[in-house]
Amino acid sequence: MxxxxxxxxxxxxLLLMILIYVLVFFINPDKMFSSLNFxxxxxxxxxxxxxxxxxxxxxxxxxxAPEKIAKYIxxxxxxxxxxxxxxxxxxxxxxxxxxxxxxxxxxxxxxxNGFTATFLYNRAIKPPLLPMIIYYFGIKxxxxxxxxxIIFSIVQGKIIEEVID
Amino acid sequence: xxxxxxxxxxxxxxxIYRMIPIMISIILLIGLVNALIPKKAFTYLxxxxxxxxxxxxxxxxxxxxxxxxxxxxxxxxxxxxxxxLIAVTAFIVAWVTVGxxxxxxxxxxxxxxxxxxxxxxxxVFSIIVALITVFILGII
Numbered sequence: 001m002x003x004x005x006x007x008x009x010x011x012x013x014l015l016l017m018i019l020i021y022v023l024v025f026f027i028n029p030d031k032m033f034s035s036l037n038f039x040x041x042x043x044x045x046x047x048x049x050x051x052x053x054x055x056x057x058x059x060x061x062x063x064x065a066p067e068k069i070a071k072y073i074x075x076x077x078x079x080x081x082x083x084x085x086x087x088x089x090x091x092x093x094x095x096x097x098x099x100x101x102x103x104x105x106x107x108x109x110x111x112x113n114g115f116t117a118t119f120l121y122n123r124a125i126k127p128p129l130l131p132m133i134i135y136y137f138g139i140k141x142x143x144x145x146x147x148x149x150i151i152f153s154i155v156q157g158k159i160i161e162e163v164i165d
Numbered sequence: 166x167x168x169x170x171x172x173x174x175x176x177x178x179x180x181i182y183r184m185i186p187i188m189i190s191i192i193l194l195i196g197l198v199n200a201l202i203p204k205k206a207f208t209y210l211x212x213x214x215x216x217x218x219x220x221x222x223x224x225x226x227x228x229x230x231x232x233x234x235x236x237x238x239x240x241x242x243x244x245x246x247x248x249x250l251i252a253v254t255a256f257i258v259a260w261v262t263v264g265x266x267x268x269x270x271x272x273x274x275x276x277x278x279x280x281x282x283x284x285x286x287x288x289v290f291s292i293i294v295a296l297i298t299v300f301i302l303g304i305i
Binding site (some may be wrong): 024031039042043062093100103129132137140149159 | 233
């Protein structure tokens with residue numbers, strides 16, 4: 001599963017962007033400087049938010065270990081399972097592909113495909129990144145979107161459970 | 166400093182460090198697009214038909230991948246350019262729920278039928294979630 005983890009695509013992309021900027025500099029230096037200025041302003045705006053994101057990530061990583069979550073999911077009762085899928089999905093950390101083997105194991109131990117789907121959908125809601133989404137779209141939007149997504153994660157889980165399980 | 170805290174800082178630092186190259190690239194791209202491409206270009210891509218726009222937003226979000234933060238930055242810029250909130254919402258929702266890049270790995274680990282159905286449903290839901298979210302925002 002390391003193929004995605006060790007990808008250098010981001011670095012190639014960055015290199016490509018630098019090359020394009022160099023090219024634009026030779027064709028139209030004014031455009032290059034106005035592009036750079038625009039980008040610099042975005043960076044200036046998001047750096048303080050990123051400091052907050054980092055802090056929230058440390059808190060999440062400090063309190064939540066993937067192994068503990070997996071152990072807890074394994075013990076879930078039927079009644080609590082949707083609630084657990086939502087909560088554990090939201091607080092789970094790390095890249096998504098790190099979770100596939102664990103979810104496969106949980107499936108063998110009795111977790112339904114619906115549960116897995118709801119869990120994966122809720123991984124989209126990341127508390128440490130909330131300051132960023134609030135900054136761009138506002139607090140009202142963030143709250144409504146989060147609630148709607150949680151509801152639809154359960155709808156998705158139930159549909160998948162009906163069809164596959 | 167205890168070991169657990171050190172590990173948490175290290176893990177978070179690594180995650181942020183991994184985000185940096187792609188984020189800088191995207192920000193540089195936004196700067197370039199802003200300077201070189203006329204603002205009208207985005208209005209050509211999005212038609213102002215809410216269903217079609219959310220479909221386009223969801224489709225764009227599905228094929229693009231990476232950290233959610235990148236989608237917020239791009240989404241914020243789309244809004245600035247006059248793209249509708251519905252399309253942008255579908256875009257950021259599909260970005261985080263549909264994983265075309267991870268599809269082979271997901272199929273291999275959790276089954277082809279499951280992966281296809283989950284990603285297909287997530288795409289459709291990105292449009293529905295966008296429509297409902299913007300509708301609720303309009304009435305509250």
